[in-house]
Amino acid sequence: MAKLNVNPTRMELRRLKTRLKTANRGHKLLKDKSDEMIRQFMIYIKENKKLRDEVEQELADSTKSFMLARAVSSDAIIEEAIAMPGTKVELKTSSKNVMSVDVPEFEIIESEKKELYPYSFASVTSELDSSIASLTNLLPKLLKLAEIEKTCNMLADEIEKNRRRVNALEYVMIPQLEETIKYITMKLDENERGATIRLMKVKSMIENRN
Numbered sequence: 001m002a003k004l005n006v007n008p009t010r011m012e013l014r015r016l017k018t019r020l021k022t023a024n025r026g027h028k029l030l031k032d033k034s035d036e037m038i039r040q041f042m043i044y045i046k047e048n049k050k051l052r053d054e055v056e057q058e059l060a061d062s063t064k065s066f067m068l069a070r071a072v073s074s075d076a077i078i079e080e081a082i083a084m085p086g087t088k089v090e091l092k093t094s095s096k097n098v099m100s101v102d103v104p105e106f107e108i109i110e111s112e113k114k115e116l117y118p119y120s121f122a123s124v125t126s127e128l129d130s131s132i133a134s135l136t137n138l139l140p141k142l143l144k145l146a147e148i149e150k151t152c153n154m155l156a157d158e159i160e161k162n163r164r165r166v167n168a169l170e171y172v173m174i175p176q177l178e179e180t181i182k183y184i185t186m187k188l189d190e191n192e193r194g195a196t197i198r199l200m201k202v203k204s205m206i207e208n209r210n
Contacts, residue, residue: 004176030162033100045152106146
């Protein structure tokens with residue numbers, strides 16, 4: 001590992017030891033953060049899989065009911081029945097903090113409520129009723145699924161960034177600092193030994209003159 005290009009002085013040695021201490025502390029904090037982020041990520045992944053399975057099953061059932069309704073009624077009747085929505089909703093978006101990552105949060109606000117089935121029951125089959133009811137109940141789950149999937153993606157990106165920071169400290173900065181500190185320590189010890197030898201020689205020369 002290449003050492004840093006610094007002057008081998010005691011002041012520089014103290015500065016590098018302080019940097020090394022800070023780097024080691026930062027490495028530990030980032031490692032702990034990474035572990036906790038991975039734990040949170042796994043929780044969201046499990047929730048995402050469970051919710052996705054539910055949504056896919058309910059969506060398949062709703063689609064099946066709708067296809068049965070189309071098989072019995074004409075396209076014109078179906079289109080007329082669903083032309084006017086029975087409920088009007090608004091979407092409120094915000095964010096929450098998960099391990100220093102601002103992830104999205106969705107909330108459905110029903111601003112206007114009408115009849116769930118805005119058509120005559122005599123004109124369509126019960127399968128269309130079942131399909132509409134299923135899709136209406138599915139909307140909150142779809143938004144929750146979108147929220148969780150986006151959270152998973154953002155956490156995955158942050159985990160990767162954090163991993164690169166940890167690796168940079170562990171394999172680059174900390175070894176460089178340790179190598180430089182070792183080099184400066186050896187250089188200072190060598191200078192000190194050289195100074196001691198010179199003093200001993202001077203002392204010996206003075207004693208020989210006397």
